[in-house]
Amino acid sequence: MDCSYYEELLSARRDGELTPDEAMTLEKHLRECPVCRKTAQIIDAVGGVVASLEKMPLPGKIEEAIVSGVRRERAASIENGRQPRYYRIPRPVAWAAVVLMLILGIGTLSGPVGDMFFRGGRNRQPSAPEVQKIILTENDVISVNGRPVQKITLSETDVIMTRTVSGQSGKS
Amino acid sequence: MGHSLDMAGEKRFTAAFEAHKHDVYDFALRMLGDTDSAGDVTQEVFIRLYRSLTDHSAILDLKSWLFICTRNLCLNYRRDRGREISLEDAPASRQPTVDQPDRSIDAVRKALAALDTKFREAIILREMEGFSYREIAHILQITVPAVRMLLYKARLALREKLKSTYPMR
Numbered sequence: 067m068d069c070s071y072y073e074e075l076l077s078a079r080r081d082g083e084l085t086p087d088e089a090m091t092l093e094k095h096l097r098e099c100p101v102c103r104k105t106a107q108i109i110d111a112v113g114g115v116v117a118s119l120e121k122m123p124l125p126g127k128i129e130e131a132i133v134s135g136v137r138r139e140r141a142a143s144i145e146n147g148r149q150p151r152y153y154r155i156p157r158p159v160a161w162a163a164v165v166l167m168l169i170l171g172i173g174t175l176s177g178p179v180g181d182m183f184f185r186g187g188r189n190r191q192p193s194a195p196e197v198q199k200i201i202l203t204e205n206d207v208i209s210v211n212g213r214p215v216q217k218i219t220l221s222e223t224d225v226i227m228t229r230t231v232s233g234q235s236g237k238s
Numbered sequence: 239m240g241h242s243l244d245m246a247g248e249k250r251f252t253a254a255f256e257a258h259k260h261d262v263y264d265f266a267l268r269m270l271g272d273t274d275s276a277g278d279v280t281q282e283v284f285i286r287l288y289r290s291l292t293d294h295s296a297i298l299d300l301k302s303w304l305f306i307c308t309r310n311l312c313l314n315y316r317r318d319r320g321r322e323i324s325l326e327d328a329p330a331s332r333q334p335t336v337d338q339p340d341r342s343i344d345a346v347r348k349a350l351a352a353l354d355t356k357f358r359e360a361i362i363l364r365e366m367e368g369f370s371y372r373e374i375a376h377i378l379q380i381t382v383p384a385v386r387m388l389l390y391k392a393r394l395a396l397r398e399k400l401k402s403t404y405p406m407r
Contacts, residue, residue: 077390081364083366083371101406108404109393116365116396121264128277129259132284134253139245139288 069095069102076106080113246278247291254300259299262308268362269312269355291320305367305377306406309359316355342403351400352360360390364389 075092078084084092096103207214243251262283269275286307290297297303350358356378363377364371371385378385397404 074387074390074395078386080393081371081386081389083386099272104406105397108397108400108406112346112393112400113365113405114360115343116350119343119347119366121260121366122267124263124280125273125277127282128263131277132259132281135281136288139285142294143243156392173341185394194272207325 072096072099072102073105076102076109079106080109080197120144242286243292247400248329250359251288251291253282254287254304258301258304259284262304265305265308265362265367266288266312268351269309273353275315279308279315282311282386283307296303299373299376301367302369302377305363305369309377313355343398345403346396352393352399353392355393356388360385360388 068086072092072095073093075088078088078091096106259280262274263280266283267273270279273345283304287297287304290303350361352363360374360379363374369377371382375382375383378388380388382398
């Protein structure tokens, strides 16, 4: 009997790659064929020995050479390209730092954050010029650079004028 | 190479090296038959892995990738050197056990080393490394039915070389 087809099935059975139909066909044949039963035993026995062969461990000197080779590769890649990412600050952290620095930096110049830290300090920046309304009454004198230029008469009472001041304001 | 490996890549490389360094070396040794050549190939395989991880090349199945790379380098190595494996160079087997006497282990080791390369690599990938037919097909660049037929023929050839150790009667 030519059993080559069944021997092929025996090989696939060893690998667990038989279809259900093939498995049924093979089992039926094995019940009738002592030669294939013996072949099945040998295939399993030899396969078991091959599977149990101990692998040769990588010798230490070769492992050292590989580690050195990878180290050279790493150095060359850093030299030719950018820095490894793990030497840099992670991007989210960098952005958070930039935002924080901007907030603190602006805060030292003006605004509520700056006021929190520098209220009344000597480095405090002058506030923006204010527009004041001054109500002039009779006998008030308008002067420029300390020199009287106009005296308010009765008819001019209640004239309202505005001026821009940067320091103490008042009327004389 | 545009840049170097990030921390995750370094970890992946280290894990791959520790997990498969012996597999790669042993496969190269069984393909080439001498320790120096197997060492050269193993080193080249892991350097290539490092470069591939650095370049963010897609490696879906790491072990298959390593064996494809090892096999290709071994074939190139043999083609360039024009050298065939000798029985004396075949890797030694493990210590004998009660169930598997030294005689049969040594006979199988020598028979395996004496097989044609295509049969030997198929048997190693299946029996020693446990790859599936689909994975072997991917590694050897053949179809799954061809793998099945290849393994059948490889086992036939192995049995033929082991006739005296495993007689039919």
